[in-house]
Amino acid sequence: MRCxxxxxxxxxxxxxSSVPSANEQVGVPSxxxxxxxxxxxxxxxxxxxxxxxxxxxxxxNGHARPDARALLDLINRLPPGELMRRQKSIEQSxxxxxxxxxxxSDQQGTEKIMPFDVVPRIVNELTWQHxxxxxxxxxxxxxxxxxxxxxxQRILRDGVVPRELIETAGTLLPACNGLKPPxxxxxxxxxxxLVRDATGAMLVLEDNLxxxxxxxxxxxxxxxxxxxxxxxxxxxRVRPVNGYADQMYKxxxxxxxxxxxxxxxxxxxxxVYNSAYYEHSFLAQQMGVELVEGRDLLVDDKDNxxxxxxxxxxxxxxxxxxxxxxxxDPEAFRKDSMLGVPxxxxxxxxxxxxxxxxxxxxIADDKVIYAYVPEIVRYYLKEDIRLxxxxxxxxxxxxxxxxxxxxxxxxVVKAANESGGYGMLIGPASTKLEQEEFARAIQANPRxxxxxxxxxxxxxxxxxxxKLEGRHVDLRPYILSSAPDDAWVLPGGLxxxxxxxxxxxxxxxxxxxxxxTWVVAQPGGERSxxxx
Amino acid sequence: MLSRVAExxxxxxxxxxxxENLARFLEVTYEFTLDQPENLVNPWExxxxxxxxxxxxxxxxxxPTDANVGRFLAFDEGYSNSMLSSLxxxxxxxxxxxxxxxxxxxxxxxxxxxxxxxxxxxESLQSPNDFLNEVRLLAIQWSGVLDSTMPQDDxxxxxxxxxxxxxxxxxxxxxxxxxxxxxxxxxxxxTAVDDLQWAALLKAISGxxxxxxxxxxxRIPDVVRFFLFDETFPRSVIHCVQxxxxxxxxxxxxxxxxxxxxxxxxxxxxxxxxxxxxxEVIAGNMHGAIDRLQTELNQLGDAISLDFFHRDMAEARSxxxxx
Numbered sequence: 001m002r003c004x005x006x007x008x009x010x011x012x013x014x015x016x017s018s019v020p021s022a023n024e025q026v027g028v029p030s031x032x033x034x035x036x037x038x039x040x041x042x043x044x045x046x047x048x049x050x051x052x053x054x055x056x057x058x059x060x061n062g063h064a065r066p067d068a069r070a071l072l073d074l075i076n077r078l079p080p081g082e083l084m085r086r087q088k089s090i091e092q093s094x095x096x097x098x099x100x101x102x103x104x105s106d107q108q109g110t111e112k113i114m115p116f117d118v119v120p121r122i123v124n125e126l127t128w129q130h131x132x133x134x135x136x137x138x139x140x141x142x143x144x145x146x147x148x149x150x151x152x153q154r155i156l157r158d159g160v161v162p163r164e165l166i167e168t169a170g171t172l173l174p175a176c177n178g179l180k181p182p183x184x185x186x187x188x189x190x191x192x193x194l195v196r197d198a199t200g201a202m203l204v205l206e207d208n209l210x211x212x213x214x215x216x217x218x219x220x221x222x223x224x225x226x227x228x229x230x231x232x233x234x235x236x237r238v239r240p241v242n243g244y245a246d247q248m249y250k251x252x253x254x255x256x257x258x259x260x261x262x263x264x265x266x267x268x269x270x271x272v273y274n275s276a277y278y279e280h281s282f283l284a285q286q287m288g289v290e291l292v293e294g295r296d297l298l299v300d301d302k303d304n305x306x307x308x309x310x311x312x313x314x315x316x317x318x319x320x321x322x323x324x325x326x327x328x329d330p331e332a333f334r335k336d337s338m339l340g341v342p343x344x345x346x347x348x349x350x351x352x353x354x355x356x357x358x359x360x361x362x363i364a365d366d367k368v369i370y371a372y373v374p375e376i377v378r379y380y381l382k383e384d385i386r387l388x389x390x391x392x393x394x395x396x397x398x399x400x401x402x403x404x405x406x407x408x409x410x411x412v413v414k415a416a417n418e419s420g421g422y423g424m425l426i427g428p429a430s431t432k433l434e435q436e437e438f439a440r441a442i443q444a445n446p447r448x449x450x451x452x453x454x455x456x457x458x459x460x461x462x463x464x465x466x467k468l469e470g471r472h473v474d475l476r477p478y479i480l481s482s483a484p485d486d487a488w489v490l491p492g493g494l495x496x497x498x499x500x501x502x503x504x505x506x507x508x509x510x511x512x513x514x515x516x517t518w519v520v521a522q523p524g525g526e527r528s529x530x531x532x
Numbered sequence: 533m534l535s536r537v538a539e540x541x542x543x544x545x546x547x548x549x550x551x552e553n554l555a556r557f558l559e560v561t562y563e564f565t566l567d568q569p570e571n572l573v574n575p576w577e578x579x580x581x582x583x584x585x586x587x588x589x590x591x592x593x594x595x596p597t598d599a600n601v602g603r604f605l606a607f608d609e610g611y612s613n614s615m616l617s618s619l620x621x622x623x624x625x626x627x628x629x630x631x632x633x634x635x636x637x638x639x640x641x642x643x644x645x646x647x648x649x650x651x652x653x654x655e656s657l658q659s660p661n662d663f664l665n666e667v668r669l670l671a672i673q674w675s676g677v678l679d680s681t682m683p684q685d686d687x688x689x690x691x692x693x694x695x696x697x698x699x700x701x702x703x704x705x706x707x708x709x710x711x712x713x714x715x716x717x718x719x720x721x722x723t724a725v726d727d728l729q730w731a732a733l734l735k736a737i738s739g740x741x742x743x744x745x746x747x748x749x750x751r752i753p754d755v756v757r758f759f760l761f762d763e764t765f766p767r768s769v770i771h772c773v774q775x776x777x778x779x780x781x782x783x784x785x786x787x788x789x790x791x792x793x794x795x796x797x798x799x800x801x802x803x804x805x806x807x808x809x810x811x812e813v814i815a816g817n818m819h820g821a822i823d824r825l826q827t828e829l830n831q832l833g834d835a836i837s838l839d840f841f842h843r844d845m846a847e848a849r850s851x852x853x854x855x
Contacts, residue, residue, distance in 0.1 A: 097635070098627065098642045272628045285631035296536050308535045310686060310840045311787030 048468050054200045054458040055470060056121050067124045067520045070235035075119070075468075084466050087118040090224045099220055099278055115513030116221060118228075121460045121473060121495040122236070122518045131194065131202060132489045134387030135479050139190050141377040142209065142364045143484040146186035148380075149363060150176045160379045161372050165396070168447055169369070170417055171362030173325060175332055175345060181358045182255045183483045188356035189248070189320075190479040191215070191494075195390070196458035203390045203455075205474060206370060209361040211322050214494040214514075215478050216279035219244060219286075221516040222492070238518040239491040244478070245286035247488050248320075251480045252287075255354035256317040263317035266290045266307065268297070270323050270339045280322050292316075294323070299343030303350040318354045319344075325359045367416045367450050368394055391453055395446040404451040405442065408435040411451040413442070426504060428454050457504055460515065462497055472498045474506050475517065491519040537632050538690045539841040540625040545694030547622035548641065551615040551648070552671035553702035554605050555664045557583055560709060560736035562660065564729060565598065576601040578712035582705050585611070602660060607652040615667070616652050619645040634681035637674075644670045686786055689779035693836065696779070700772035701829045704822045706736050707759045711819045730755050737767040756818070757810035769825065770805045776832075777802050783840070794835040801828055 050058050057068040064072040075083060094113040123131070148155050149166060156163045166172060191212025193205040222241050226233055249265065256263030269280035271293050284291035296307050297316065306313040321328060327337040332345035347353045363369065371392040374385040393400040393411070404411060408427055415423035425438045442449045459470035477493035495515040496506035506512040557579060564575040576596040580589050588611065593600040608614040612621075623645040630638050647670060651663050675695070682688045710733055730750045734740040739758060742765055747754040762768040777798040784791055813821045 096639055096643065098630075098638060267631075272624070277627075281627075281630040285635075289631075290534055290537070291629075291631040292534065293536065296534050308844070310533055310535050310538045310690075310783070310843075311789055312843065 056460045068122050074232045086228045093224050117462045117515045119461050120516040120518050125520045128519045136487045139479050140484050141380045144380040145376050146364050147184050160375050169366050173360035176360035182354050185481050186358040187361045191476045194475045198456040204387050207365040209365040213276040216282040217514050218494050225516045237521040239521045241492040244490050249287040251482045252318045254482050265318040266292045268319050268321040294339045294341050297341045299347045303347045305347045305353045320356050367414050393451040395442050395449040413451045416448045492517045533686050535841050537629045540629040542690045542694040544622045544625035545691040546698040547618040549695045549698040551618040554615045555667040556736045559664050560732050563732040573713050582709050636677045636681045640674050640677045689783050692779040693776045696772040696776040700769045703767050708822050753810040792839040794839045
C-alpha cells in the first residue's frame with residue numbers, strides 16, 4: 001500500500017521555515033486519488049506503509065484520512081529534513097522548559113526529556129463524540145459503584161459482582177467504609193486508557209481512578225506543537241485543551257465543605273523526587289494554587305487541615321492529592337510514611353476537608369473488577385455499555401482459566417494490581433520459560449490474573465531515523481467529575497506511542513513516547529486559537 | 533505564603549547571587565595578575581582566603597594558581613559554594629517552588645545552570661574572560677526577568693532579601709580582596725599599581741563608571757565610601773541593607789505580623805551604616821570592620837529563618853526560655 005496523499009499536490013514549496021510563512025497556509029486540498037503524477041522529491045510519506053494495521057492518519061489504500069489531509073499535505077510539502085528539524089526544535093524547547101527527568105545511574109545527573117514525536121494523532125469529530133459519551137457513562141457507573149461498595153453493597157448482595165473478588169482485593173480500603181464524599185464523587189479525575197483494534201473499534205483497555213498522570217504532557221505537547229506548526233492548526237480545526245486547569249479548579253472548589261466561601265485549594269505532592277513532580281507543579285501553577293508537601297500541612301485538634309505560612313497557619317479546604325492512599329496519612333495507613341499528613345483521614349471523615357480523588361478508588365480499577373464493568377454499567381444505569389472492554393478472561397473462572405493456560409502464547413496476561421507495563425506477559429513475544437512462570441503464578445493465585453487477546457493496536461506515522469514509519473499507540477483521555485452524572489471530558493488526551501518497531505508497550509518506563517492529540521472541532525465549534 | 537516556599541525562594545536568590553559574585557571575584561583577580569607582572573603576593577591565594585574554605589582548597593589542590601582556583605570556584609562540585617554547586621542548588625530550589633515563579637524565571641535559572649555545566653564539561657576554558665562575562669550577563673538577565681515578570685508580593689520580597697543580603701556580603705568581601713593583596717607591600721600605596729587595583733575592584737562591582745562620575749580621581753576614602761556607604765549605587769553595602777530592610781517591612785505589612793528580631797537588627801544596621809564615615813573605617817581597621825559586618829549579616833540570616841521560615845521552632849524556643 002503506497003500512500004498517495006501528496007501526489008495531487010504540487011511540490012512548489014521549498015521555503016517553509018520554522019517562522020510561519022505564507023507557504024504553510026494550506027487549506028484542505030482537493031483530493032484526486034486518480035492522479036498518479038509522481039512527486040519530485042520522494043519525501044517521508046511516499047514510502048509509508050500501513051501494513052495490516054488500522055492507521056489513525058492514513059487509509060488502507062494509502063490516502064490521507066479526511067481530517068488528516070491538511071497535516072499530511074504540509075508534511076509532504078516540507079523540504080527534506082525540515083520535519084526532523086522541527087522535531088529537534090520541539091525537543092529543545094521541552095528541555096529549556098525543564099520538562100525532564102533525571103537519569104539517576106549517571107553521575108553527571110544527565111537529564112532527558114520524555115520522548116516526543118512530532119506527528120500528531122488526529123481523532124475525528126464522530127469518533128470523539130462516541131468516546132466522550134462512552135467515558136461519561138463509564139465514570140458515572142464507576143462512581144456509583146464505589147459509593148455502593150463502601151456503603152450498602154447492593155451490587156454484591158444482588159450477586160452481580162462476586163463478593164469474594166471485592167474482599168480479596170488489595171486495593172479495598174476498609175477505612176473508607178461508610179464514607180459519603182461530597183456530591184457522591186469518588187473519582188474526580190479519571191484517565192481511561194483506550195485502544196483501537198485492527199477493525200478501528202475503540203475499546204477500553206483499563207481504568208485509572210487513583211492518581212492518573214500525564215495531563216501536563218497533553219498541555220505542554222500542544223503548546224510546543226502550536227509554536228512549530230501554527231497554520232496547519234487552523235486548517236485542521238483542532239479543539240483547544242487549555243481549559244483543563246480552569247475546569248479542574250472549578251470542580252475542586254465545588255467539592256469544598258462550604259463551596260461558596262472562596263475555598264483554599266492546594267495540590268499535595270510527595271515532593272520534588274517524585275517522577276510526576278513536574279506535573280504536580282505545573283497543575284498548581286496553572287490553577288494558581290499552592291503546591292504543598294506533607295510537611296507543609298498539619299491537622300489541628302479540631303480536625304482541621306492547616307498549612308504553615310509565613311504569617312502562621314491557614315486553613316485548607318480542598319486537597320488535590322497526588323500521593324497514594326497508603327502514604328497519605330501515617331496515622332491511618334502506613335506508619336512509616338514520611339510523605340503524608342498525620343490525621344488527614346480524621347479531618348476527611350469529619351468533613352472538614354475534601355480529597356480528590358477520594359481514598360479507596362483503587363478497588364474500581366482493579367484489573368479483575370475491570371472485566372465486570374459492562375455488568376456494573378447495566379446494573380446501575382440500566383444501559384448497555386457504549387465503549388466496550390477488550391475481551392477479557394478472568395482466571396478466577398474455571399473455564400476462562402483453562403482457556404488462558406492453554407493459550408498463553410497468544411494472550412496478554414496481566415496481574416491485577418500492577419501498572420506501568422510491569423507484571424505483564426505478552427504471549428506472542430514471550431519465551432516458553434516466561435509462559436511457564438506465568439502458568440505457575442496463575443494456578444497459585446488465579447484471582448490475581450486476567451488475560452486478553454493480543455491486540456493489533458492502531459498505528460500513527462512516527463519519525464524514525466528521519467523517515468516516517470507506523471508505530472502503535474493508545475489514548476488516555478482525562479475526565480473531571482463534579483457529580484456522578486456531571487462529567488467533563490478534555491477534548492484531547494495523551495497519545496502514547498511505542499517507539500520500538502513492532503512494540504505494543506507504550507509506557508514511558510519501557511521505551512514509549514507521546515504525541516499531541518488533535519480532536520477535530522464540529523463545523524462552527526470552538527477551535528484552538530494560537531493565543532490559547 | 534507557605535514558609536517552605538518562602539525559604540526556597542530566599543535561598544534560590546542567594547545562590548544565584550553567589551554564583552554571579554564568584555564570577556566577579558575571578559574577574560578582578562585576573563585583572564590583578566595582568567596589572568602586576570611581578571607578583572609579590574599571589575592574588576589567587578588571596579582570593580581563596582577571601583572567598584572560601586582555605587583548608588579544603590589546600591588539601592585538594594595544593595598551591596593556588598589561576599587554573600586551579602578558577603576551576604575550584606567555578607566548577608568544583610564537591611565544594612558546595614562553587615558557582616556550579618550554587619546554581620545546581622538554586623535550580624533545585626526553583627524546581628521545588630516552580631508553581632510560585634513565572635515560567636520565564638524558571639527557564640532562566642535552568643538555562644543559567646546548563647550553560648555553566650556545559651562550560652564545566654570542557655577540558656579547559658578557551659577564554660575565561662568570555663565565560664565570566666557570560667555568567668555576569670546571565671545573572672543580570674536573571675535579575676531583570678525576575679523584576680519584570682514577578683508581582684512584587686511576599687515571594688518577590690523574600691527573593692529581594694536573599695539577593696540583597698548575599699550581595700552586601702560579597703561586596704564587602706570584594707573590598708577585602710584588596711586588603712589581602714595589599715598587606716605585604718605597603719610601599720605600593722599611591723602608585724600606579726595601586727590605582728589599577730582599586731579600579732579593578734570598582735569594575736568588579738560594575739561601579740567604575742559611576743565612581744568616576746562622582747569622584748573622578750581614585751582616592752582610598754572615596755572608594756571605601758562608594759563600596760560601603762553610597763545609597764544610590766545598587767551594589768553598595770548600605771543600598772543592599774536598606775533594600776532588604778524595605779522588603780522586610782513590606783512583608784510585615786502584608787502579613788500583618790508584628791516586627792521581630794530581623795526587623796530590629798536591620799534597623800540597627802541601617803542606622804549604623806548611615807552614621808559611619810569612610811575615614812572612620814580606614815582609621816580603625818578596615819578588615820576588622822568588614823569582618824564585623826559579615827558576622828552581622830550572618831546573624832541576620834539566622835533571624836530571618838526563625839522569624840519567617842521556622843516560626844514553630846522560634847515559638848518553641850521562646851516558650852522554653854519563658855518557662
